[in-house]
Amino acid sequence: MxxxxxxxxxxxxxxxxxxxxxxxxxxxxxxxxxxxxxxxFDHVADAEMVLDSLPSGDSGIELKWTPVRAVKGVVYLDPLGVEQTLSGADLLLDVRGVYPMLYPAQEWPESKRDRASVKVTADIGYExxxxxxxxxxxxxxxxxxxxxxxxxxxxxxxxxxxxxxxxxxxxxxxxxx
CATH class of the missing domain: 1.10.3230 (Hypothetical protein yqbg)
Structure with a gap:
């Protein structure tokens, strides 16, 4: 800045x-x-993106920011409504496109389909x-x-x-x- x-x-x-x-x-x-x-361009250490559910299988999530330095984690509600967390180590960040894509290291877990039941937290912006x-x-x-x-x-x-x-x-x- x-x-x-x-x-x-x-x-x-x-x-x-x-x-x-x-x-x-x-x-x-x-x-x-x-x-x-x-x-x-402004560095934001804990930018949040809210979704209504996780994708299925190994599909990606297109993040709404560019550049993304690192994804810190994903907090979501499982099908029973219990809050679960995926750490940055459980996720793969592909920055090759215009907007980075987020993929699971294995497969996305099953999540509850409800408004704002998934929250992605990332470190964004230019250093x-x-x-x-x-x-x-x-x-x-x-x-x-x-x-x-x-x-x-x-x-x-x-x-x-x-x-x-x-x-x-x-x-x-x-x-x-």
Missing amino acids: ITLEEAKAHCRIEHDAEDSLVQSLISAAFRQIENRTGQA TVPADVRAAALLIIGHLYENREAVVIGTIATELPLGVDLLLAPYVIHRMG
Whole structure:
């Protein structure tokens, strides 16, 4: 992530009066980047994904994040409604596709088919945010800091040819359907 000090230096802010605003702009910039690219750049140690049941046999579960550093475990309800746990050692993570797939080391156990009866916990995000993504975030932060309204009247603006879209293009996951 980008620190408050880095964002303030980029925006040439020399006071502390707007620290909470700048911090919120940092968060907003990364949410925008994550929404645009389909990737998780912020490191989250215990991200959770909820399912209604485990697949059968040795079918995989497509995880909703990319990148996934490690799957910590799966907690599920067995057919009798008793909570069971599969540790990371019981699971195989295939990161070759756009979204990682999670497979059982053997076969998935039988689970109860009920709303939110399965919870996958994973360590996601980049260890270090790539330099071009950091640059895009700083451009977004600077833009949001300087333009605090949805409409600016009386100015002529041009998009930077080497702006946010170009910096983020290698990270965008194109979705079908």
